Amino acid sequence: MDDLTKEFIAESQEGLDRMERCLTELEMRPDDGELVGDIFRSVHTIKGTTGFLGFNRLEKLAHTGEHLLGSLRDGKLAVTSELISGLLSLLDGLRGIITLIEETGGEGTRADDEDSELIAELTALNGTSAPAEAVHHEAETVEMHPGAATHEGPTVSASAMGNGDKTLRIDVDVLNRMMNLVGELVLTRNQMLQSNMDAANFPELARRLDSVTADLRETVMQARMQPVGNLFGKFPRLVRDLARTCGRDVRIEFSGQETGLDKSLLEAIKDPLTHAVRNAVDHGIEAPHIRVLAGKSAEGCVKLRAFHQSGSVVIEVADDGAGIGIERVLAKAVEHNLVTPEQAAAMSEREALQLIFLPGFSTAAAVTNVSGRGVGMDVVRANVEKVGGSVEVESKMGQGTTLRLRVPLTLAIVPALVVRSGGQSFALPQTALVELVYVPQREAQSAVEKIGAAELYRLRERLLPMVWLDRLLGLDSQWTDAAHGFYLAVLEAEGCRYGLVVDDLLAPEEIVVKPLSSVLREIGLFSGATVLGNGTLALILDIAATAARAGVKPMEEETGEIEIAKADDAEDVSFMVFEERVKERTALPLDVVERIESVLLTQIEYAGGRALLQYRGDLLPLRDDGNVLAEMEAGGQKDEEALVTVLICANAGAGGRHRIGMVVRRVLDVSSGRMLEEDTSTEGMELALVKEKLTMVHHQFGAKAAAGWKEVA
Amino acid sequence: MKPAGQNAMDSVDEMQDENDAVSLCSMFAGSESFGIDTRKIREVLGKRDLQRVPMAPPFIGGVVPYRGEVLTAVDLRALLGMPENSATSCVLVLEDDEVAERFGLMVDEVGGVVTANRNMLETNPCTLEARGKWLFDGAYKMQTGLMVQLDPKKLRPSRLAETGLFRQGGTGQAGTGAMDASTDSR
Numbered sequence: 049m050d051d052l053t054k055e056f057i058a059e060s061q062e063g064l065d066r067m068e069r070c071l072t073e074l075e076m077r078p079d080d081g082e083l084v085g086d087i088f089r090s091v092h093t094i095k096g097t098t099g100f101l102g103f104n105r106l107e108k109l110a111h112t113g114e115h116l117l118g119s120l121r122d123g124k125l126a127v128t129s130e131l132i133s134g135l136l137s138l139l140d141g142l143r144g145i146i147t148l149i150e151e152t153g154g155e156g157t158r159a160d161d162e163d164s165e166l167i168a169e170l171t172a173l174n175g176t177s178a179p180a181e182a183v184h185h186e187a188e189t190v191e192m193h194p195g196a197a198t199h200e201g202p203t204v205s206a207s208a209m210g211n212g213d214k215t216l217r218i219d220v221d222v223l224n225r226m227m228n229l230v231g232e233l234v235l236t237r238n239q240m241l242q243s244n245m246d247a248a249n250f251p252e253l254a255r256r257l258d259s260v261t262a263d264l265r266e267t268v269m270q271a272r273m274q275p276v277g278n279l280f281g282k283f284p285r286l287v288r289d290l291a292r293t294c295g296r297d298v299r300i301e302f303s304g305q306e307t308g309l310d311k312s313l314l315e316a317i318k319d320p321l322t323h324a325v326r327n328a329v330d331h332g333i334e335a336p337h338i339r340v341l342a343g344k345s346a347e348g349c350v351k352l353r354a355f356h357q358s359g360s361v362v363i364e365v366a367d368d369g370a371g372i373g374i375e376r377v378l379a380k381a382v383e384h385n386l387v388t389p390e391q392a393a394a395m396s397e398r399e400a401l402q403l404i405f406l407p408g409f410s411t412a413a414a415v416t417n418v419s420g421r422g423v424g425m426d427v428v429r430a431n432v433e434k435v436g437g438s439v440e441v442e443s444k445m446g447q448g449t450t451l452r453l454r455v456p457l458t459l460a461i462v463p464a465l466v467v468r469s470g471g472q473s474f475a476l477p478q479t480a481l482v483e484l485v486y487v488p489q490r491e492a493q494s495a496v497e498k499i500g501a502a503e504l505y506r507l508r509e510r511l512l513p514m515v516w517l518d519r520l521l522g523l524d525s526q527w528t529d530a531a532h533g534f535y536l537a538v539l540e541a542e543g544c545r546y547g548l549v550v551d552d553l554l555a556p557e558e559i560v561v562k563p564l565s566s567v568l569r570e571i572g573l574f575s576g577a578t579v580l581g582n583g584t585l586a587l588i589l590d591i592a593a594t595a596a597r598a599g600v601k602p603m604e605e606e607t608g609e610i611e612i613a614k615a616d617d618a619e620d621v622s623f624m625v626f627e628e629r630v631k632e633r634t635a636l637p638l639d640v641v642e643r644i645e646s647v648l649l650t651q652i653e654y655a656g657g658r659a660l661l662q663y664r665g666d667l668l669p670l671r672d673d674g675n676v677l678a679e680m681e682a683g684g685q686k687d688e689e690a691l692v693t694v695l696i697c698a699n700a701g702a703g704g705r706h707r708i709g710m711v712v713r714r715v716l717d718v719s720s721g722r723m724l725e726e727d728t729s730t731e732g733m734e735l736a737l738v739k740e741k742l743t744m745v746h747h748q749f750g751a752k753a754a755a756g757w758k759e760v761a
Numbered sequence: 762m763k764p765a766g767q768n769a770m771d772s773v774d775e776m777q778d779e780n781d782a783v784s785l786c787s788m789f790a791g792s793e794s795f796g797i798d799t800r801k802i803r804e805v806l807g808k809r810d811l812q813r814v815p816m817a818p819p820f821i822g823g824v825v826p827y828r829g830e831v832l833t834a835v836d837l838r839a840l841l842g843m844p845e846n847s848a849t850s851c852v853l854v855l856e857d858d859e860v861a862e863r864f865g866l867m868v869d870e871v872g873g874v875v876t877a878n879r880n881m882l883e884t885n886p887c888t889l890e891a892r893g894k895w896l897f898d899g900a901y902k903m904q905t906g907l908m909v910q911l912d913p914k915k916l917r918p919s920r921l922a923e924t925g926l927f928r929q930g931g932t933g934q935a936g937t938g939a940m941d942a943s944t945d946s947r
Contacts, residue, residue: 472813521815565833565864567918568824571816577824577831585812585824585831 056097057150058215063090064143065281071135072284078127087135088117094142105163106145112167113138116174125174134173136285141166216311222271229264236260265461274314276354276363277305283325287350290329297336297347298329304354309361313455316435317363320428324365324451325350327425332369332449342446344368360437360479361457366450372443374400381406401441405429428453433592438541462561464578466554466586467537470523473586474550475559475578476537480591482545484553485536492533505536505547512538512547515598517589521573541592546600557581561588573597622720625743626695627713628674633743634712635721642696642707644715649680649690661694661709670694672711781879785901787872787908788853790837795868796875796901796908797855803863805871806852820921822867825852833918834865840896840921855913864918866911875908877901882910895924 067090074083095110113135119125141163148154236257243250280302291298309317333339333348340346353364378392381403387395395403404425428451429439437455456462456479464475465484485507487495496514497504503514514536518524536547559578568574575590623635645663652670653660659670659677672678680690695710721743785796786805804827811823811834822836832854838846850867857864882899889897898910914920 470815472815523815562826562829562831564824564831565862565918567821567922568814568817568833570922571814573816574814577812579826579831583826584810585826587812587814587824 053101053149053153056101057146060094060097060142060146063093064139064146066090067139068136068285069281071132071139072288074127075129075132075288081121084117084121088114088121091117091138091142103145103149106142106149109138109141109145109163109167112170113142116170119174131173134170136289137166138170216272216274218271222267226264226267226271229260229267232260233257233264269310269461270308272311273308274311275305276307276309276314276361277302279314279318279321280305280352280354283322283352286322286325287329290326291333294330295335296329296333297339298333299347299349301349301351302353303351307354307356307361308457309354309455310457313361313435313457317432317437317453317455320431320439320453321363321365323425323428324453325352328365328367328369328449328451332367332371334370338370342370356457357454360454363453363455364450365453366448368448371445371447371449372401372404372441373445377401377403401443404441405439461558462588463556464559464588465537465556466559466580467517467535467548467550468552468554469550470518470521472523473554473580473584474517475557475580475586475588476539476548477588477591478556480539480541482538482540485538485547486533487536488533490533507536507538507547512536512545513598513600514547514549515594515600516549517594518549518551520594520598539591539595541595544592544595544600546595546598548594555581559586559588622718623743624695624715625717625719626693626715628676628710630674630713633716634673635743636695636697636710638718640697642698645694645696645709646691647694649677649692652677652692659711663696663707663709666707668696668707668709670709670711674711674713676711676713782876783879784874784876785908785910786853787875788837788851788868789870789872790841790868791843793841794872794903794906794908795837795911796877797853797866797911797913799874801855801913803854803856806854806865807871808849809852810849811852811865811867818922821918822850822865825865827854827863827865830863832863832865834867835916835918835921836867838867838869840892840916842892855916857914857917859914860917860919862917862919864916866913866916875903877903877908883907 067087070083070086070090074080074087077083091110091113095107095114098104098107098110116125116135116138120127120131125131236253240250240253240257243253247253283302284300287298287300290296328350329348333350334342336346339348349368351364351366353362353366355362374397377400378387378395381387381400382389382392386403386406392400405428406426425439425441432439432453432455435455437453440452440454441449442452443449463478465478465481466473466475468474485505487505495505497506497511503516504511505514506512535550535553537550537553538545538547557580559580561576561578563569563576564574572593573590574587575593576588577585578588580586622638624638624641625633625635628634647661651661653662659672661668661670670677676692680692693712693714695712695715697708697710784799786799786802788795788797806825806827809825811825813823814821814833820835820839822834822839824831825834826832834852836850838844838850846869848869850869851871853866853868853871855864855866856862881902883902884899885894885897896911896915898912898915900907900909
């Protein structure tokens with residue numbers, strides 16, 4: 049195949065993707081002339097180029113389509129559901145031929161009859177002479193079409209994926225920047241080769257190398273990043289077709305399309321996501337009349353949402369349908385012998401919901417050709433976990449189901465914590481790490497509590513199962529009770545939370561994941577290996593597999609507690625306690641505080657009577673309720689070295705963008721406390737009990753900060 | 762001597778490359794010497810400290826970084842049921858072209874390149890125990906003694922894993938198993 053044809057195929061596929069999006073949009077906004085223009089252009093471009101390349105079959109079909117779209121553009125035809133269906137089948141036809149060209153190099157003639165049927169259909173849609181007949185014909189196609197479309201769906205997407213794997217469009221600017229950086233890398237290398245370790249400029253060179261590498265990495269990652277919107281693009285069509293086959297009325301909404309995700313990951317979650325959307329439409333959303341009976345609008349809604357959250361990308365598929373009936377899930381599970389009736393009876397809601405991820409599970413009352421064949425959520429979960437992600441499901445009976453796919457930003461580089469156990473280094477992915485606990489030697493004995501042979505650690509009054517990494521791996525334990533304490537890495541994966549006992553913590557590092565050979569993968573405990581900064585290798589521990597090996601089960605009551613805590617935010621909240629006014633305990637909710645900085649008094653500048661601090665390129669307004677600054681300025685002005693403690697607080701109410709600095713006398717403690725009732729007399733402040741001491745919290749902090757600010761006075 | 766010890770099939774084979782000299786890289790494990798065709802060796806890394814992999818089959822000596830990859834290294838001593846070598850092992854990088862699997866081989870010492878004639882190769886003796894038959898590819902009669910030929914194809918970790926012969930607790934592997942426990946403790 050020559051380059052010209054290849055380019056044509058890539059271009060046409062893009063054009064058709066755009067057309068698909070526009071068509072589904074057009075159905076919602078029939079009067080949008082621009083959309084029609086867009087669609088027209090896509091088809092027109094294909095027609096023009098095919099004529100030139102000599103693909104007659106494609107040209108004929110595109111021509112018919114163009115003609116029809118021309119009438120639509122000129123306002124001779126109105127947008128109807130039938131018309132859209134017709135245009136969608138035109139799209140499928142065009143796509144089919146293009147796929148054929150891509151695979152075989154020729155457009156083929158064997159399916160000529162199909163074309164003529166399609167062409168006749170399109171002509172009928174366009175024709176004004178026999179409206180009655182046209183309607184009849186259309187009705188037929190409408191019935192036939194969705195089935196055909198779902199059949200075609202997989203093949204089309206499969207081939208599109210094959211193509212997408214190989215090529216990637218990159219902004220030339222990004223490419224230029226990469227080249228620049230590579231040049232810089234070469235220059236730095238030359239200098240390093242010429243100088244030796246002892247050279248005076250060596251540290252400087254190393255630093256430069258560091259920054260160039262970081263820049264280069266970022267640029268390459270950026271080039272690999274694709275907006276999630278590319279993936280979302282195909283869903284309106286999917287949902288539309290599905291909704292018709294299942295007799296549902298469904299609207300699809302998106303948000304966060306611009307969220308970037310590594311290309312390989314985007315490919316990896318494509319199928320799970322498609323499956324999730326299908327499930328939402330087929331199992332989730334009820335038939336219109338049932339919805340109306342339930343007091344909901346007849347039209348169901350599937351929301352696709354993508355956003356960043358703590359270093360990973362979360363993609364949510366939420367429907368406002370019937371929700372998952374726990375009883376039905378349990379009954380089904382018992383029926384399929386997945387659990388025993390006794391187990392089922394003892395299960396909590398969350399545990400029961402996890403059952404849908406078991407292989408061979410489907411609750412669809414009727415097996416439709418869309419979903420409900422038992423190939424289900426287990427595949428979704430397996431696929432997502434393969435790329436280091438996780439799946440969560442939340443469901444409220446009668447209100448809908450939310451499926452959350454959580455995937456890492458990139459596969460290649462993972463932030464990890466390097467630990468030592470039994471004389472070896474292991475890397476724990478930061479995503480699974482909840483917290484670290486150091487148990488000093490003097491407490492080592494008392495900290496470990498036992499139930500039978502199971503060892504537990506009491507962490508904030510919750511029992512945490514302890515897993516000794518060296519024992520689990522059969523390593524010789526280098527840790528002895530007398531020597532020193534141990535570290536407990538609290539890990540969470542697949543709903544399991546446990547404390548991994550390790551001998552020592554090394555530095556957190558951004559590790560480059562290298563795959564292991566099949567023999568070592570079979571061990572099942574390591575997800576890869578990495579070369580550490582000091583040149584040695586460390587194995588990357590598979591947190592979920594380790595939990596399974598150690599026999600840690602998902603802890604339902606644990607998550608239950610978290611939910612309760614969320615629901616009832618008047619309960620325990622973590623506070624940072626500090627002294628602002630003399631002898632008064634003041635606190636801020638811990639999640640508001642980003643950093644604690646010590647800055648020189650001289651660094652604080654004043655403008656218009658307000659104290660400001662230049663902080664990471666931003667001007668940070670300072671709030672000084674305790675008049676700390678004034679006192680210091682007045683008292684110790686001679687002291688150039690005087691330090692001021694500033695809490696850098698993110699204003700959660702404004703999406704973390706607006707920061708503010710709090711000037712405090714000293715930071716006292718971090719602990720959890722209980723909110724008391726709001727005290728109306730102390731405008732915008734709340735009382736809280738922190739460590740049994742009365743502390744006050746500012747509730748309001750400027751108009752913008754309403755939600756985020758709770759400050760204790 | 763030449764035709765004496767060979768059966769009919771081998772002699773046909775031998776006849777074809779009668780004059781073919783083979784260059785072998787010699788290496789040692791314990792008191793035995795081994796040779797691998799130099800064309801099948803990608804690189805000799807020299808003495809390397811390997812990162813052990815807990816729970817791995819006993820014949821896996823560890824992993825070693827090599828040109829951006831993490832190679833699994835097969836421990837020849839463990840394969841032969843010899844006790845652990847106290848000194849640092851030498852690592853060679855081998856590749857099986859057919860399945861494009863690259864892996865490391867741990868030996869005590871790497872000698873040098875020796876040239877041998879193909880017709881000096883003897884097939885495995887019929888009295889060789891099963892493990893030896895699985896691993897060895899005959900032996901060259903060198904002046905200094907026998908040099909056992911190894912074939913990277915046969916040493917591939919995934920191939921070794923497929924057979925139960927070298928797995929812990931496999932038939933007659935009690936010794937290796939015990940040795941492995943001590944291995945991990947080091």
